[in-house]
Amino acid sequence: MKRIVKFLSLAALVGCSLLAQDRAPREDTPSATANDAVVSPIIDVALIMNDLANIKGQIGNVNQDVSADTVLGVLGDANTILTGSSISEALSELKDTTTEGFADLKQTVTNGFADLTATVTDCCADLKQTVTNGFADLTVTVTDGFADLKVTLTDILGQVSDPASDDTVLGVLGDADTILSGSSISAAIKELIVSGTWSDGTPITAAMTISVPGLYFVANDFTGDVAIASDNVTIEGHGRTITGTISATGYDHICIHELRVQNPGSVCLDFNTCLDICLKHIFATDGTIGFNFDTCYTIKMEDCKAADSTTYGLSFDTCADIVIDQLRSEYCTANDGLYAVDVQNIVVAYSQFYGNTLNGMTLDATSSAVLLNCGFTNNVVTGLSLINTTTATLVQDCKFVANTNGVVNTNPTGVIFLNNVATGNLTADYTGVVSATVVHAGSLGTAGTYDNIYTGVTI
Numbered sequence: 007m008k009r010i011v012k013f014l015s016l017a018a019l020v021g022c023s024l025l026a027q028d029r030a031p032r033e034d035t036p037s038a039t040a041n042d043a044v045v046s047p048i049i050d051v052a053l054i055m056n057d058l059a060n061i062k063g064q065i066g067n068v069n070q071d072v073s074a075d076t077v078l079g080v081l082g083d084a085n086t087i088l089t090g091s092s093i094s095e096a097l098s099e100l101k102d103t104t105t106e107g108f109a110d111l112k113q114t115v116t117n118g119f120a121d122l123t124a125t126v127t128d129c130c131a132d133l134k135q136t137v138t139n140g141f142a143d144l145t146v147t148v149t150d151g152f153a154d155l156k157v158t159l160t161d162i163l164g165q166v167s168d169p170a171s172d173d174t175v176l177g178v179l180g181d182a183d184t185i186l187s188g189s190s191i192s193a194a195i196k197e198l199i200v201s202g203t204w205s206d207g208t209p210i211t212a213a214m215t216i217s218v219p220g221l222y223f224v225a226n227d228f229t230g231d232v233a234i235a236s237d238n239v240t241i242e243g244h245g246r247t248i249t250g251t252i253s254a255t256g257y258d259h260i261c262i263h264e265l266r267v268q269n270p271g272s273v274c275l276d277f278n279t280c281l282d283i284c285l286k287h288i289f290a291t292d293g294t295i296g297f298n299f300d301t302c303y304t305i306k307m308e309d310c311k312a313a314d315s316t317t318y319g320l321s322f323d324t325c326a327d328i329v330i331d332q333l334r335s336e337y338c339t340a341n342d343g344l345y346a347v348d349v350q351n352i353v354v355a356y357s358q359f360y361g362n363t364l365n366g367m368t369l370d371a372t373s374s375a376v377l378l379n380c381g382f383t384n385n386v387v388t389g390l391s392l393i394n395t396t397t398a399t400l401v402q403d404c405k406f407v408a409n410t411n412g413v414v415n416t417n418p419t420g421v422i423f424l425n426n427v428a429t430g431n432l433t434a435d436y437t438g439v440v441s442a443t444v445v446h447a448g449s450l451g452t453a454g455t456y457d458n459i460y461t462g463v464t465i
Contacts, residue, residue: 207242213250216241224248224265234260241265243288251276251293258282269293277302285310290319296335299325313337319362322346333357335366342368343385350374360384365391366409375399385409389431392417392438401426406435414438 066076164174207221213230216222219238224246232241234254241252243265251269254260258281266289267274274290277283278300288310290296296312297320299305305328312319312335319335319342322328326349334357335343343359346352347370355378359366366382369375371394382389382404389409392399397420404426406412412428415421415438428435 210241253277254280254283256280260284261286263287265289266291267293273298289313290315295319295321297321299323299328301325303327305329307331307333309333311335312343314339317341318345319343320345322349322352324348325352326350328352330354331356334360336360336362338362338364340364342366342391344368346370346372346375348372352376353378355379357381358383359389362386365389367391368393369396369399370394372396373398377401377404380404382406382412383408387411388414389428390414392421396421400424406431408432411435411437 064076066074066079070076070079072079162175164172164177166176168174168177170177207223209225210216210222210232211225212228213232215233215235216239217235219236221240221242223242224244227247227249229249231250232248232252234252234257237257238259239254239257240261240263242263245264245266247266247268249268251272251274252262252267253273253276255278260277260280260282261284262275263285264287268291270292272293273295274293274297275285275288276295276298280299280302282304283299283302284306285297286308288297288307290311291313292315294316295318296315297307297310298318299320299322301324302322303326305322305325307328307330309332310330311333314336315338317338317340319338320333322345325346328346328349328351330353333344333354336359340363342365343362344354344367346368349369349372351374352369352372353376354367355376358381360381361384363386365388366385367377367380367389368391373396375396375398377390377400379402384407387409388411389406390401390404390413392413392415394416396417399417399421401413401422402424406426406428408430410432412431412435413423413426415436417438423436
């Protein structure tokens with residue numbers, strides 16, 4: 007190819023030179039002797055002819071052997087190798103052959119994948135059948151196992167007609183039923199409780215006076231009063247109801263648990279001049295006062311409730327050392343949920359005072375009082391009333407909501423309010439004394455720099 011390009015370049019040069027020699031000189035052409043005359047190149051025709059001969063030799067002819075290394079010799083040899091056809095025809099045949107080869111390959115691959123799909127499908131079908139058979143065998147095995155278990159349990163349970171010596175469950179129970187005078191076992195157990203033969207305590211079945219220390223239990227609901235006339239008395243209520251009054255005057259170490267006491271027209275539980283009283287899970291309802299304590303010391307109340315009293319839910323007069331946890335006092339129709347006067351050292355925690363006609367709680371001339379996490383809601387007059395120089399009092403983490411007044415405090419000294427919330431009270435959230443010794447501690451709220459949050463009418 008390089009020789010062909012060289013040949014064409016030389017031919018063009020020769021042509022241009024010959025044309026330059028044959029053209030007539032222009033009129034304005036300077037003479038050959040002029041200083042600015044153009045000197046025509048000298049053409050060596052013999053040299054050009056020699057180059058053309060060389061180019062022709064390189065092209066050659068188709069009859070030459072490929073070893074001659076001429077253009078036509080190589081092409082002629084290729085033509086012979088390609089079965090005598092022209093090169094274009096030979097290439098066309100090669101294309102057709104290649105296309106057919108790829109078509110055969112495609113068909114072979116397609117058939118191979120078809121065979122593979124069939125093989126996998128057959129394997130999955132075999133696996134499915136194997137798993138199905140396995141689960142069927144497992145179902146039969148489990149069913150047989152439960153059948154055997156059922157038979158075994160039936161043997162263990164037996165029948166109530168079996169003698170106790172057979173050692174079956176129903177046989178033994180049937181024997182117990184016979185021993186218990188033919189009644190059902192549940193009825194027999196109840197009779198044991200009532201008769202006192204199943205307990206170390208003494209049953210209370212009707213109104214009585216307890217004059218001997220010890221454990222007593224309420225065996226049934228009844229109407230009548232129970233008077234405690236001894237120290238060291240414990241009464242287990244077992245969730246029963248007594249319609250009447252439980253009272254003690256001048257006796258110590260009294261515990262009452264799990265009992266409902268209702269007494270329309272009088273006090274439900276009445277303690278006077280007593281020391282160490284423990285009340286747990288007691289519900290006092292429909293009395294003039296739910297719980298009344300007069301000159302009593304060391305009182306513990308847990309998870310008790312007073313409701314629908316006509317005066318006070320709880321009343322403390324001249325008492326000391328009181329701990330109340332999880333109390334609810336509600337719907338007293340005339341006065342307060344809790345009223346304490348001349349009381350020292352009282353702690354009320356996690357308790358609720360709701361819907362009382364006067365105040366939720368009143369502390370009157372009380373010292374060393376702590377109210378912690380209590381709620382005062384929907385009380386008609388005031389949620390919490392602190393009056394008559396109630397001192398050394400902490401009110402913390404309490405809520406006063408939807409009362410007429412949240413808090414009324416008339417004490418000039420010794421009351422600390424910390425982290426309380428009063429909101430939605432109709433007249434005022436807080437009403438009363440603001441001084442250096444009535445501390446609203448903290449940094450939040452609308453009433454100065456206090457942690458107490460008063461959202462309505464504030465101090």
